[in-house]
Amino acid sequence: MNFPAEEDFHRLLDALTLCVLLHDAQTKAIVWANRAACVALGFSLEELLPLKAPDMTRPEPKYRREIGVAAMDRAITQGPQVYEWCYRSRAGIDMLSEAIATYVPLHERAVVMVQFRDITEEEATRRKLRRYETRLREFMQDLGEGVAVLTPRGKLEYISESGRRVLGVGPGEPLGGVPDYCTPADRNRLITQLRHATSEQPTHAQRYRITRRDGATRWLRITCRRVAIENELNGLLIHFRDISDEVATEEARRTEARMLEYAGRYNAMGEMATAIAHELSQPLAAVRNFIEGAIQRLGQGSVDSAIWGLRSADRQAEHAALIIKSVREYIVKREPTETHADLRDILGDVAYFIELRAKEAGVRVRIEQASEALPVFCERVLIGQVILNLAFNALEALTETKAATGVVTLATAMADGRAELRVIDNGPGVPADAHERLFDGFSSSKAGGNGIGLSLCKNIVTRHGGRIWAQAAEGGGLECRVALPLERVHAPDAGV
Structure with missing residues (x-):
């Protein structure tokens, strides 16, 4: 089998889009560079060979020549080294790079091959994401809601910091199971909601009364959805929000409505006062007449007639009592x-x-x-x-x-x-x-x-x-x- 000549190896390396610099293993001087490295740095190969690190590196303490040399030395003794390096082109343009230093013992001399690629945009994206994450964390500090991930076996794999605060769980404290926070009456209902969750869409929001770890009673609105991301996440994504203030407002409105309804019954009876008084006046007048008649008949010695009058008076009194009872029951009864x-x-x-x-x-x-x-x-x-x-x-x-x-x-x-x-x-x-x-x-x-x-x-x-x-x-x-x-x-x- 014929091996490629040295010129062929150079052609292969020049065809790479990845930048390659070869440094002498002893002096760390540049001995060769591929086309991609020359274009990125803005120098020809002849111009690159005499350059040192300060000539083509961003002037910052963390990019000093000694640090780059140390990475190459570790590549000789410990194997390939990955590190961050900021090259500076001839035009003064910085190129933040991910560099990989690899020791290669060639026939003529031992070299350290440094491969590097521009990660400026990647790093800018990472920094932007970190800023967003920081802002999001700050924002969620004030939210009364949380996110948790439940494994298929029912173990809480993750919970947001705001979620810990909603549940009253301090940093480092064990979380326990999700249903453990519910009242016994709600526990089975929550388990049913979790069991019926699908990956198509979140479950309908349901509210539960919970007891926080610190003993406080709160109300949560909970939705959940099954998630399955290959090799990353598998289980239930649970979103819960503290709605205690909403529940208190609703309860206050219900109480106000009931008081208004209760007052409405009093008002209805007030409007009927004349009619009720008239209705009562008839049996009360009859009671008086019957009693007066009975007294007269007793004076005349007619006992049987007197007894009949008293019994009639009793029936009229009972009728009046029924009227009063009906009014009283209607006003007092609330049936919540x-x-x-x-x-x-x-x-x-x-x-x-x-x-x-x-x-x-x-x-x-x-x-x-x-x-x-x-x-x-x-x-x-x-x-x-x-x-x-x-x-x-x-x-x-x-x-x-x-x-x-x-x-x-x-x-x-x-x-x-x-x-x-x-x-x-x-x-x-x-x-x-x-x-x-x-x-x-x-x-x-x-x-x-x-x-x-x-x-x-x-x-x-x-x-x-x-x-x-x-x-x-x-x-x-x-x-x-x-x-x-x-x-x-x-x-x-x-x-x-």
Whole structure:
């Protein structure tokens, strides 16, 4: 086999895009350079040979000739050495390079071959990335969110510094498992979310109540996604954010809404004070008459007649007590939790108060109940408040128009797969362009009204996943409808 001649080796090295300098192993003087090195440095080969390190190197302490010579010496005794060096071209242009010094014992003399390539742009990119990383770290110091990586075996492989702060874990402290921070009620739910994560898209955000390592209770919103980067990352990427302030604000709003709803019931009873007083006056007057009659009959020696009068008085007193009990139960009962109910029964709960108010106003109330059950899952008292507000609004509209044959119809029905309540009056109605604004809190169907009661109705119905709207009633007047989602009733499991 014929080996290439020396000139052929020179041609091969000249064809390289990598810069090559050959230094004498003893003196470290340049003995040869390939074409790429000559072009990069701006010197011909003849001009390069007598040059020393200071002639073609950036004048900085870390690029002193002694440091370059030491790297070449280590290449002779320890093998190839990789180091950073900044060459300077004839035109004064600096070229930051990655240099590799390799000892090569040739036949004529031993040399150190230095290969170098321009890494100026790479280094600039690295510095820029380091600056971005520093800025990002500074920025994330103030974030209430964190990122963690969970291995397929459930081990926390990585967590950001901000994530440690969110969880209340100090530097160097063991992290434990992710579910360990959740309350027992939420732990299984979080495990299920992690188990169902896919690589296509993040899971739907879910909120969890956690106990931090320092014992503080906080709320987190968590999303996760499976990631698999070959030879680098495999597992679950978890993003969590502290939303305790949001939860506190929501809770404050819910409390405020409940207080407003509670006050609405007091207001409704206040508006009915005259009607309730009138309703109570009848049994109380009868009680007085029966007792006075019994006293007279006792004076006349008619004991049987006196006993009959006292029993009649007792029945009237019981009737008055029932009226007071109904009012008291309606005002005091708050039912802060949802319950199973039939919309027809809820209408029945408040029908007494509506009829009482209508009797005072001289308006007839007609109740039309659906023939089938209308199961809903709701806060029963609040839905009753909606019915009461809508009915009172209709009664006032009829009272102000002084209609001789005012009628308010309260109907329940099944419509489009929902439980529906309809409150219809035969009054003057409202303009068609006002129907959509009726429940916005600034409109009312009655003169002098501000619509706050109707706005409260919309808040309650919307919170229950329902819809409320108004439309013109057939034959004139206004019709308000409330549609609530039906509760899904599961059939009992069949026996084996």
